[in-house]
Amino acid sequence: MTEDARSFEEVVAELEDVVRRMSGADIGIEEAADLYEKARALHDAAAARLEAVEARIAELADPELSEGGEPGVGKPD
Numbered sequence: 001m002t003e004d005a006r007s008f009e010e011v012v013a014e015l016e017d018v019v020r021r022m023s024g025a026d027i028g029i030e031e032a033a034d035l036y037e038k039a040r041a042l043h044d045a046a047a048a049r050l051e052a053v054e055a056r057i058a059e060l061a062d063p064e065l066s067e068g069g070e071p072g073v074g075k076p077d
Contacts, residue, residue: 008049015042 006014018039022032 006045008046008053011042011046011049015039015046018042 018035021027022035022039027035
């Protein structure tokens with residue numbers, strides 16, 4: 001399964017696993033660098049999913065966004 005097909009929760013769980021492995025004292029510098037690189041990619045993937053969900057929620061909260069209108073325009077105060 002590619003990272004793109006994983007859910008936010010799956011990506012975060014794998015990120016947590018990588019962080020646990022990095023915390024171990026029994027890894028070498030090369031493995032630590034590899035794990036850091038993987039952690040960075042997982043973080044970026046999780047952040048992208050979170051941003052997408054936030055945009056979706058904002059659109060659902062303000063239907064004018066999905067209709068091409070400006071948010072909040074024409075709403076009563």
